[in-house]
Amino acid sequence: MPQTKILLVDDEIEFASALAERLQLRNYEVRTAHKALEALAIIHDFLPDVVVLDLKIPGMDGIETLKTIKKIDPTIEVIMLTGHGDRWSVEAGMKSGAFEYIMKPVEIGELTAKIDKAMKQRLTERT
Amino acid sequence: MEHKGEEHLRLLQLQFVGKILAGFTHEIKNYIAIIKESAGLMEDMVKLDKGQKGKPEQYLEIIRSIEEQIQKTNDLFRYLNRFAHRMDHEFSAFNINESLEELFALIQRVANQKRITLKKDFQREIPSFHGNPSIFQLVIFSFLEEKMTNLDKNSIITVKIGAKGNSIGVSISSEGVLKGEQDVQAMIPPEMRMFALEKLKGTVSESNGIIDVTLPLSR
Numbered sequence: 001m002p003q004t005k006i007l008l009v010d011d012e013i014e015f016a017s018a019l020a021e022r023l024q025l026r027n028y029e030v031r032t033a034h035k036a037l038e039a040l041a042i043i044h045d046f047l048p049d050v051v052v053l054d055l056k057i058p059g060m061d062g063i064e065t066l067k068t069i070k071k072i073d074p075t076i077e078v079i080m081l082t083g084h085g086d087r088w089s090v091e092a093g094m095k096s097g098a099f100e101y102i103m104k105p106v107e108i109g110e111l112t113a114k115i116d117k118a119m120k121q122r123l124t125e126r127t
Numbered sequence: 128m129e130h131k132g133e134e135h136l137r138l139l140q141l142q143f144v145g146k147i148l149a150g151f152t153h154e155i156k157n158y159i160a161i162i163k164e165s166a167g168l169m170e171d172m173v174k175l176d177k178g179q180k181g182k183p184e185q186y187l188e189i190i191r192s193i194e195e196q197i198q199k200t201n202d203l204f205r206y207l208n209r210f211a212h213r214m215d216h217e218f219s220a221f222n223i224n225e226s227l228e229e230l231f232a233l234i235q236r237v238a239n240q241k242r243i244t245l246k247k248d249f250q251r252e253i254p255s256f257h258g259n260p261s262i263f264q265l266v267i268f269s270f271l272e273e274k275m276t277n278l279d280k281n282s283i284i285t286v287k288i289g290a291k292g293n294s295i296g297v298s299i300s301s302e303g304v305l306k307g308e309q310d311v312q313a314m315i316p317p318e319m320r321m322f323a324l325e326k327l328k329g330t331v332s333e334s335n336g337i338i339d340v341t342l343p344l345s346r
Binding site: 015018 | 152153156157159160161163164165167168171172175176189192196239240241242280
């Protein structure tokens, strides 16, 4: 399987950079963004396979960001990062084409398992 | 009528506490997530990195980040604890500056998310106000929430506190663009806000979008 390109979108800079580094140590290629518009700009340039998207990012509603990503490339898989109280957002996200969701604080093993599954799905969709 | 008003006010107070707790738990969860990832990164550096990147200064930087998150967590807990104790007595002498600093800290995340800046312009050494501290916070929160709901991103809300003769004035002003669609469903209906304000013997006026709440010092 080719190296998975991940875009990690979260407004908590320390959280995003620590998680990005942990994913890099597991041989993923990772870029980070802290705002919705920044994320959308990076997508055009970086062409990620998987976007890990915090639903509470500033600048644009998380669900709107998700829909925009799917419009840019429907095969990009989106894993939503959420807090416990975001049940409605999770439902809306899944209806809008998200691949999966994961709760904060993140279990790295659970996240990488979901990323790998998402990558397989993307490769299937593209062939 | 008075009884119904009291009941409604209690319900609004519960909703207010719920909103504060939701914001608080969300923020704490974020701090914990950062601590968890930072600790996980140090573990990864030991287990996976085989000593290639894990230099002592990098570990120290991560430890500093963890300490900073613990400090932020502690500060927010302190504010929440003080907020909770505002409900201990229906009537007490309290410092308005401290009470609003606490409210600002507890609603900061909501403001950040809406990309609205909250600014404080508090006169130092303000006399203590005698009244219901919890109701005071509810009234000011209702004005702030309404403004945060109706203002577009990159707006600024300024809360100014100053003593004026025998009263304390809390002025709430804003700079920025109003959203195209106004959300008229403010949490507190205006009549209930007036009901709450009457409990503080306070008055409110609004001119050019500036809200002035006046609270009497003498009783």
